[in-house]
Amino acid sequence: MSLPFWKYTRYATEAFPLVDRQWPDRELTEHPIWCSTDLRDGNQALVRPMDIARKRRMFDLLCEIGIKEIEAGFPSASRADFDFLRSIIDSDAIPDDVTIAVLTPAREGLIERTFEAIEGAPRCIVHLYNSTSTAQRRVVFRMSREEIAGLALAGVRQCRELADTVGPSIRFEYTPESFDGTEDDFALELCEMVFDGWGPPEGEKVILNLPTTVERFTPNVYAD
Numbered sequence: 001m002s003l004p005f006w007k008y009t010r011y012a013t014e015a016f017p018l019v020d021r022q023w024p025d026r027e028l029t030e031h032p033i034w035c036s037t038d039l040r041d042g043n044q045a046l047v048r049p050m051d052i053a054r055k056r057r058m059f060d061l062l063c064e065i066g067i068k069e070i071e072a073g074f075p076s077a078s079r080a081d082f083d084f085l086r087s088i089i090d091s092d093a094i095p096d097d098v099t100i101a102v103l104t105p106a107r108e109g110l111i112e113r114t115f116e117a118i119e120g121a122p123r124c125i126v127h128l129y130n131s132t133s134t135a136q137r138r139v140v141f142r143m144s145r146e147e148i149a150g151l152a153l154a155g156v157r158q159c160r161e162l163a164d165t166v167g168p169s170i171r172f173e174y175t176p177e178s179f180d181g182t183e184d185d186f187a188l189e190l191c192e193m194v195f196d197g198w199g200p201p202e203g204e205k206v207i208l209n210l211p212t213t214v215e216r217f218t219p220n221v222y223a224d
Contacts, residue, residue: 016184016221016224018224021224023223033068033069034067034068034069035067035069035070035071035101036062036067036069036070036071037071038058038062039055039058039059039062039070039071039072039073039081039084040071040072040073040074040081040103049078049080050080051080052080052083052084052087055073055080055084056084056087056088056093059072059084059088059093060093063095063098067098068097068098068099069098069099069100069101069125070098070099070100070101071100071101071102071103071127072084072085072088072100072101072102073085073102073103073117074102074103074104075102075104075113075114075116075117075118076104076105076109076110076111076113076114076117077110081117082113082116082117085100085102085117085118085121086117088100089118089119089120089121090120094121094122094123096122098123099123099124099125099171100118100121100123100124100125101124101125101126101127101173102114102117102118102124102125102126102127103127103129104126104127104128104129105128105129105130105155106128106129106130106151106152106154106155106156107155108154108158111128111155111158111159111162112158112162114126115159115162115163115166118166119166121169122169123169123171124169124170124171125170125171125172125173125207126159126163126170126171126172126173127173127174127175127207127209128152128155128156128159128172128173128174128175128194129174129175129176129177129209130148130151130152130155130176130177131148131177131178132148132152132176132177132178132179132181132182132186132187132190133177133178133179133180133181133182134181134182134183135178135181136177136178136181145186148190149189149190149193152174152176152190152193152194153193153194153197156172156174156194156197156198157197159172159198160172160197160198160199171204171205171206171207172198172200172206172207173206173207173208173209174190174191174194174195174198174206174207174208174209175208175209175210175211176190176191176210177211177213178211178213178214179210179211179212179213180211180212180213180214180215180216180217180222181213181214181216187210191208194206195208
């Protein structure tokens with residue numbers, strides 16, 4: 001019995017008109033910056049999520065093996081994540097060469113909660129995200145492209161305002177969630193808009209995270 005492949009349609013995307021591809025020939029000459037996400041279980045609905053003591057053992061191990069960027073939690077999604085962040089900040093447990101990262105949806109109250117969790121951190125990456133795919137816009141949020149863009153822009157502006165009260169130790173990361181289900185032009189528009197909204201000073205890098213949340217096309221399309 002064969003699989004019912006006829007039930008599924010080909011991913012509807014136009015091929016990128018690239019005739020001068022350079023990425024297949026590029027080679028890495030320096031190591032990448034590794035960011036651990038092992039501690040972020042606040043929104044994963046685990047049967048037995050880590051408590052603060054287990055999180056601390058994992059954090060110390062990650063620091064010991066040399067990870068320099070560690071996503072330490074999702075503070076607006078879990079009391080344990082919030083309390084763990086406060087514990088490592090208040091006890092000065094973050095090494096001088098380690099940057100912690102936190103994840104937050106583009107929602108006003110959750111962003112405020114996130115900045116409460118990281119107050120006093122020596123260095124932090126604030127990772128903002130919102131859903132952008134055609135399916136989620138239509139089915140989940142029932143919002144237009146303009147409304148989704150407004151949500152992202154409001155989120156990044158709030159992050160900037162709160163970051164200015166904390167100091168220059170805050171770096172910024174943005175994710176158009178379900179990127180591979182988002183129109184190419186809209187994803188680009190969102191990333192450029194968010195970059196401008198953050199307004200990084202000269203020399204500061206903004207991290208753009210483009211997740212292939214659900215595999216929907218072959219790697220060559222994603223790479224292009």
